[in-house]
Amino acid sequence: MNVAFINPFIVSMKQVMAMMASIDLDVLQPALKKDAVSRGEVSGIIGMVGPQVRGSMAISLEKDLSFAMMKNMLAEDVQELNDSVCDMVGEITNMICGSAKGHLSEQGYEFEMATPVIVSGVEHLIQHKVEGPKIILPFSSSQGNAYLEICFDG
Amino acid sequence: MNVAFINPFIVSMKQVMAMMASIDLDVLQPALKKDAVSRGEVSGIIGMVGPQVRGSMAISLEKDLSFAMMKNMLAEDVQELNDSVCDMVGEITNMICGSAKGHLSEQGYEFEMATPVIVSGVEHLIQHKVEGPKIILPFSSSQGNAYLEICFDG
Structure with missing residues (x-):
């Protein structure tokens, strides 16, 4: 995976959560995700397809954080x-991916977004089926934690 | 949603399951899906994006059916x-969507597929965030039931 892809998602996650939900996220250490257990109780997933880009993005939110966002x-x-x-998580997933798409477009990487799918349930498993590594980006806030997973083919 | 979109998915589901997994599926009555509860314990989800098409497809399999397919x-x-x-469900999801893509292409509808995401967990909830209706297509077999959900914007 091209490391240039990671930062636009981190920036977009922080910006959208601050602007739309007044949630100030601290960025923790990115890691490779080896298992499939979702870290939050509700997740928004969106597919991305373009000439140089094919993959999926998921945001996973702790329940309490999603409640704070609703408020x-x-x-x-x-x-x-x-x-x-679930509707709100779908909107936020769209906005974060849309913002990252804008940043990446400026760098010459174009892709289209599919419609988001929202998954919930305690310890639901989410497995991205891609050729490349799966990156998990953890974020913390006083209202709860959020996780961004991005995965691309190749 | 264009009803012409439904049949290619039904045909592809039956064909891929018969050819790849020697599972003979009976097609039950399609319905509108109003809730978000997944009917099977493991689901494969894939995003679709094209000039006239934007949506998501999910197949959801009962556990026993997925075990029979592994065998x-x-x-x-x-x-x-x-x-x-989960890997096998990802492959099958790709094949079913790929086959439907081929059939739809012949009818003049083009789209690209994102990478599949596999979700598992008892009674996990899957919510497709689209403007249009959500169609659920149930299939039965002697090894267990399968469900195909297709959703498109507009």
Whole structure:
């Protein structure tokens, strides 16, 4: 995987979460992800396809963080992973991937985004089926942790 | 959603399962999917992007059916949803979507496929975030049931 792909996703995750949800994320150490266990209870997944790029991105959020986002973005006080939370996670996934797409386009890498799919459940497993390595980027905040997984073929 | 999109997926699901896994599927009644609960314990999801097409496809398999496929395709006797099962589900997802892509291309609808993502866990929830309806196509077999979900924007 081209390391130039990583930073636009980190920047976009931080920017979108700050701007849309007033959540200030600290970036922790990126790592290779060897297992398939999702780190959060709700995840948004989006496919990416382009001439030089084919892969998938997932954001995985701890439950409490997703509830804090519901409060900050929609003034809704939720206590369970309902349809509204899933919708919000889908929107945020779209925005983060869309922002990274913009940054990468400036560097000459073009891709189109599929529609997001939201998965929830305790310890659900998410396995990206790609040829290349799977990178996990952890983020912490006072409202809970978030994880960004990016994987590309080749 | 264009109803012309549905049949190529049904045909491809039946063909790939028969040819690759020697599983004979009966096609049950298609329905609109209103909830997000996955019907099987392991699901393969793939994004699709093209000029006239943007959406996602998921196949969801009952555990026992995925074990029967492991036996038929790889002569492996597995009793749990391990990495090999997830890999196999990823391959089958690719093949079914690839086959449907071929059929749809003949009708003038072109799209590219993202990389598949495999999700497992009991009663994991899968929510496709699209503008259009979500169609679920159930299939039965003597080894267990399979479900195909297809969703497109617009």
